[in-house]
Amino acid sequence: GLPSSPPPTLAKRRPSRKIRVGKVEVGGDAPVSVQSMTTTVTADVNSTLQQIAELTAAGCDIVRVACPSPDDAEALPAIAQKSQIPVIADIHFQPKYVYAAIDAGCAAVRVNPGNIRKFDDQVKQIAQAAKDAGVSLRIGVNAGSLDKRLLEKYGKATPEALVESAVWEASLFEEHDFHDFKISVKHNDPVVMVQAYEMLAERGDWPLHLGVTEAGPAFQGTIKSAVAFGSLLSRGIGDTIRVSLSAPPVEEIKVGTQILQSLNLRPRKLEIVSCPSCGRAQVDVYKLADEVTAGLEGMEVPLRVAVMGCVVNGPGEAREADLGVASGNGKGQIFVKGEVIKTVPESQIVETLIDEAMRIAEEMEPV
Ligand code: SF4
Numbered sequence: 001g002l003p004s005s006p007p008p009t010l011a012k013r014r015p016s017r018k019i020r021v022g023k024v025e026v027g028g029d030a031p032v033s034v035q036s037m038t039t040t041v042t043a044d045v046n047s048t049l050q051q052i053a054e055l056t057a058a059g060c061d062i063v064r065v066a067c068p069s070p071d072d073a074e075a076l077p078a079i080a081q082k083s084q085i086p087v088i089a090d091i092h093f094q095p096k097y098v099y100a101a102i103d104a105g106c107a108a109v110r111v112n113p114g115n116i117r118k119f120d121d122q123v124k125q126i127a128q129a130a131k132d133a134g135v136s137l138r139i140g141v142n143a144g145s146l147d148k149r150l151l152e153k154y155g156k157a158t159p160e161a162l163v164e165s166a167v168w169e170a171s172l173f174e175e176h177d178f179h180d181f182k183i184s185v186k187h188n189d190p191v192v193m194v195q196a197y198e199m200l201a202e203r204g205d206w207p208l209h210l211g212v213t214e215a216g217p218a219f220q221g222t223i224k225s226a227v228a229f230g231s232l233l234s235r236g237i238g239d240t241i242r243v244s245l246s247a248p249p250v251e252e253i254k255v256g257t258q259i260l261q262s263l264n265l266r267p268r269k270l271e272i273v274s275c276p277s278c279g280r281a282q283v284d285v286y287k288l289a290d291e292v293t294a295g296l297e298g299m300e301v302p303l304r305v306a307v308m309g310c311v312v313n314g315p316g317e318a319r320e321a322d323l324g325v326a327s328g329n330g331k332g333q334i335f336v337k338g339e340v341i342k343t344v345p346e347s348q349i350v351e352t353l354i355d356e357a358m359r360i361a362e363e364m365e366p367v
Pocket residue numbers: 275276277278279280281282308309310311312313314
């Protein structure tokens with residue numbers, strides 16, 4: 001096996017209290033978890049469970065399902081029971097669905113303070129029901145549904161407004177001695193979002209759920225989320241993350257996982273170290289990198305594979321990786337752990353790398 005000392009991270013985690021979302025711990029020293037949300041109609045139990053299975057396979061730790069109608073509430077027991085990962089019910093307007101979700105065996109319930117004005121008299125009951133069932137909550141403050149009173153006070157959803165809303169809502173539960181909740185203060189602007197979480201992190205030890213809401217289509221949303229989460233996580237802020245993309249939820253999991261791996265907050269698996277190519281390239285680097293990536297997809301070992309276009313930086317990078325190729329003159333020098341093991345014609349580079357990767361992987365332990 002490999003040496004097991006953990007790789008360095010950029011900062012110590014902010015101390016937060018630990019809560020449970022079913023079998024997954026959030027906060028404290030628990031690994032930062034990755035979440036997504038189903039896009040199926042929740043009442044369509046089979047489709048929803050199918051999507052949850054795909055998310056689970058992609059590495060999702062916790063899944064959230066919307067619950068806007070009585071039919072959806074009725075579907076929750078079957079979904080909560082059959083899902084392999086904890087299910088959070090997302091409830092916006094109706095306290096009765098909060099109880100339905102708790103009774104259904106959901107691991108947690110997300111509530112939105114801005115939408116539950118009538119909620120005040122319900123807080124005590126909800127806190128009691130959640131406590132009795134061992135269910136946690138997320139207080140999900142969102143720029144788009146901020147309390148009217150705060151919108152009037154601040155003019156718009158500023159970081160201060162988001163934080164004031166969150167702290168106030170948290171206090172409502174804390175007054176009833178309920179502490180098993182995490183908080184999110186989402187905004188579609190990464191700058192506002194980062195400022196809000198920075199402020200919130202100073203105000204209490206709540207575990208924090210990070211999200212840039214309505215981040216956009218895959219490319220823009222990926223960048224916005226990576227920048228915002230990176231800024232916070234690199235300083236130890238954030239206990240669970242959800243990347244919001246206008247794209248299939250499995251993509252959100254891939255992006256979230258990659259963000260955590262980039263920061264060494266989750267063990268890296270397959271990593272392709274490929275060069276951007278330039279005027280010196282003697283091989284089609286994009287094609288080679290794509291083919292190697294496709295050929296090695298799904299590998300569960302922390303393998304670094306270098307794909308380099310020429311012999312300038314090629315051999316150096318290829319040597320640093322577990323496995324690599326430096327191309328030139330229609331040939332590829334194949335490196336394993338810093339040693340050239342063979343030189344093959346360009347047409348055999350991909351298959352040789354894949355063969356070698358499989359061989360090395362067999363000697364490694366899965367992460
Ligand atoms: Fe250019 Fe060679 Fe560097 Fe690739 S490895 S970017 S081809 S100099």
